Amino acid sequence: MVILTLTAYYPASQADSIMDDINFFIDDPLMTDANGLQRIWFHPLDHNNVWPYLPMTRTTFWLERQIWGLNLQVTHWINILIHLSSALLLWQILQNLKIRGAWWVGMLFALHPIYVQSVAWIAERKNVLAAIFYLLCLWAYLHFDQKKNWRWYWLTLLLFLCALFSKTSTIMLPAIMIFCRFWMKRSWKRTDLVILASYFLIAAGIGFIRIQFELRYFGAANPLLSLDLSQRFLIAGHVPFFYLSKLAFPYPLVFTYSKWNIDPSQFSMALPLISVVLTAGFLLLKFHSWGRPLFLGLGAFLAALFPVLGFFNNAWTQFSYVADHWVHLPSIPILILGTLAMFWVSDRLIKNKRAAIHYIPIFAGGSLVAIMSGLTWNQSALYENHKTLWNATLHHNPESWVAYLELGRESLQAENLQEALRYFEETLKRQESSNAYLNRAVTYFHLQQYDQAIADNNRALQIQPKFAGAYHNRGFIYAHLKRYQIAIMDYNEALKHNPRFTNAYYNRGNAYMLLKQPLKAIEDYKTALKFKPDYIKVHHNLGLAYLQLKRYEDAIQNFNQAIRFDPEYPEAYHNRGIANFYLKQYEQALQDYEQALLIKPNYPKVYNNRAFLYLQANRNDKACQDWKRACQLGSCQFYHNFQQQKICP
Numbered sequence: 001m002v003i004l005t006l007t008a009y010y011p012a013s014q015a016d017s018i019m020d021d022i023n024f025f026i027d028d029p030l031m032t033d034a035n036g037l038q039r040i041w042f043h044p045l046d047h048n049n050v051w052p053y054l055p056m057t058r059t060t061f062w063l064e065r066q067i068w069g070l071n072l073q074v075t076h077w078i079n080i081l082i083h084l085s086s087a088l089l090l091w092q093i094l095q096n097l098k099i100r101g102a103w104w105v106g107m108l109f110a111l112h113p114i115y116v117q118s119v120a121w122i123a124e125r126k127n128v129l130a131a132i133f134y135l136l137c138l139w140a141y142l143h144f145d146q147k148k149n150w151r152w153y154w155l156t157l158l159l160f161l162c163a164l165f166s167k168t169s170t171i172m173l174p175a176i177m178i179f180c181r182f183w184m185k186r187s188w189k190r191t192d193l194v195i196l197a198s199y200f201l202i203a204a205g206i207g208f209i210r211i212q213f214e215l216r217y218f219g220a221a222n223p224l225l226s227l228d229l230s231q232r233f234l235i236a237g238h239v240p241f242f243y244l245s246k247l248a249f250p251y252p253l254v255f256t257y258s259k260w261n262i263d264p265s266q267f268s269m270a271l272p273l274i275s276v277v278l279t280a281g282f283l284l285l286k287f288h289s290w291g292r293p294l295f296l297g298l299g300a301f302l303a304a305l306f307p308v309l310g311f312f313n314n315a316w317t318q319f320s321y322v323a324d325h326w327v328h329l330p331s332i333p334i335l336i337l338g339t340l341a342m343f344w345v346s347d348r349l350i351k352n353k354r355a356a357i358h359y360i361p362i363f364a365g366g367s368l369v370a371i372m373s374g375l376t377w378n379q380s381a382l383y384e385n386h387k388t389l390w391n392a393t394l395h396h397n398p399e400s401w402v403a404y405l406e407l408g409r410e411s412l413q414a415e416n417l418q419e420a421l422r423y424f425e426e427t428l429k430r431q432e433s434s435n436a437y438l439n440r441a442v443t444y445f446h447l448q449q450y451d452q453a454i455a456d457n458n459r460a461l462q463i464q465p466k467f468a469g470a471y472h473n474r475g476f477i478y479a480h481l482k483r484y485q486i487a488i489m490d491y492n493e494a495l496k497h498n499p500r501f502t503n504a505y506y507n508r509g510n511a512y513m514l515l516k517q518p519l520k521a522i523e524d525y526k527t528a529l530k531f532k533p534d535y536i537k538v539h540h541n542l543g544l545a546y547l548q549l550k551r552y553e554d555a556i557q558n559f560n561q562a563i564r565f566d567p568e569y570p571e572a573y574h575n576r577g578i579a580n581f582y583l584k585q586y587e588q589a590l591q592d593y594e595q596a597l598l599i600k601p602n603y604p605k606v607y608n609n610r611a612f613l614y615l616q617a618n619r620n621d622k623a624c625q626d627w628k629r630a631c632q633l634g635s636c637q638f639y640h641n642f643q644q645q646k647i648c649p
Contacts, residue, residue: 008376012120015383056165101339113375117324120383130167168210174199175303235310237273297337304330401431434460468498518545570600604635624648
């Protein structure tokens with residue numbers, strides 16, 4: 001199991017980052033903050049525009065960055081090893097439950113390709129981490145249920161909280177505990193009900209917090225997700241059958257599946273839901289005979305799926321109502337039932353008198369492992385980079401608007417503007433997405449087509465009136481057009497809808513600076529630094545604001561901070577040199593100017609300001625050399641002025 005799993009997932013260890021990995025891990029400012037751990041746990045809204053409250057997952061990322069730095073191979077290997085550990089642990093738990101074929105279930109869990117999305121996608125560390133805490137909690141609960149040792153109970157509570165703080169969908173674990181008790185035919189006492197109630201109370205509390213996070217901060221209130229109750233029930237009927245089909249026949253597995261058109265007026269749409277209800281009723285009637293394992297297995301499957309059946313909004317459902325990573329833990333009961341079915345068939349084949357028939361189960365089992373390993377290898381290889389993954393998605397789902405959107409973002413980042421424009425237009429043909437309009441607006445801005453850029457931001461706001469990003473983006477365009485008052489109004493709207501929007505504070509501060517209002521700029525820059533203490537440009541511009549107010553010591557402190565975070569920042573050295581010059585600290589000013597020129601030799605402003613420093617020291621020859629050099633770089637004002645004054649030849 002270990003060798004095959006590590007081999008099958010090897011391509012995933014070489015994978016690049018995708019989608020949310022940049023915000024969730026690579027550019028998360030807390031990952032490099034020495035006090036990041038405390039802020040992750042006790043200040044969940046600070047320094048955070050993307051994370052729900054999942055402090056356990058973020059803690060593992062933080063620890064990883066402290067030990068290895070930013071190393072994506074290490075990150076991927078950690079995900080793989082956690083997944084492998086979960087498979088081994090599952091094997092042991094099922095042995096404890098006396099489920100036949102426990103090792104086979106563990107092997108299927110380790111190698112089934114439907115889990116690749118959870119393992120290869122860095123941001124889904126929450127899935128694999130939640131799985132191991134979920135299984136450890138179940139293991140501890142089984143020990144507690146057998147021995148009634150209260151130390152095991154407190155351990156289960158701790159592990160349950162760890163699972164919830166890794167991923168909130170583990171709230172259904174108490175329901176799985178109930179199914180396990182029925183599987184083991186345990187008798188029920190009042191204390192058992194009280195204990196289970198304690199788990200449900202914790203789950204309800206954490207679940208409520210997560211829903212509030214999703215609605216207020218993470219896109220669950222998006223108009224694209226508005227559905228009536230009848231549609232939600234119809235989706236809930238379709239989802240289990242979709243996952244059952246993918247577990248049985250895992251090809252093709254697509255990063256984003258087609259989004260179903262749910263029409264309550266069509267009776268056929270209700271057939272899956274009716275089938276679920278009738279099957280549950282029939283198995284319940286046969287519960288005391290052959291229907292018992294099927295009822296418990298399918299019941300546990302549906303219970304674990306409940307958070308993603310479509311009754312609750314989350315950001316992903318704007319793309320699709322299903323996703324491979326949503327079935328990570330709910331799939332386990334189906335793997336158990338599938339394995340039991342394999343053994344049932346195997347037993348009947350072995351009873352056959354023909355010896356050759358006896359080898360069929362061995363051949364079938366070996367073939368299954370080989371096929372699963374190969375599919376997992378191939379699926380892992382799709383995560384090599386953005387283009388590979390999204391092109392594969394479009395191959396199987398040509399209507400995946402998010403694939404076009406992500407390919408457009410990558411082209412925009414690479415400054416392939418015309419290609420980015422084509423991708424965003426393909427996105428908008430398929431979905432009137434506020435994000436697509438926003439990104440096309442950015443593309444138009446870089447193409448200097450400002451009217452089109454403003455129009456696209458307006459369209460984004462028509463779709464999503466509280467879209468802080470669109471207000472910020474439109475404000476940035478107005479600021480570029482020197483319409484600073486209008487820009488500030490848009491930045492105000494952005495901050496009204498997202499009070500933690502760091503860039504909005506930064507850019508509003510810049511607008512105030514250009515309006516010669518440094519005190520207001522300072523207030524904005526300081527607020528931005530509360531959310532992102534290592535924001536280099538904010539430290540630098542805060543220094544400029546203090547420089548404008550002639551508060552030179554304060555300016556130097558902020559230029560020092562900018563240089564601390566980026567020792568190769570020539571503008572910070574240059575402006576610190578100016579502050580030192582006004583403080584008559586000429587030696588330090590000279591050192592700053594020279595360091596700026598060492599980093600950026602063709603920097604005319606530095607030559608001009610160093611020339612004034614030389615002039616102050618009566619070294620006119622050197623001053624004239626610097627002014628002449630600045631003139632050669634396109635800044636001739638001072639050189640010509642001092643030529644007219646006969647100071648320079």
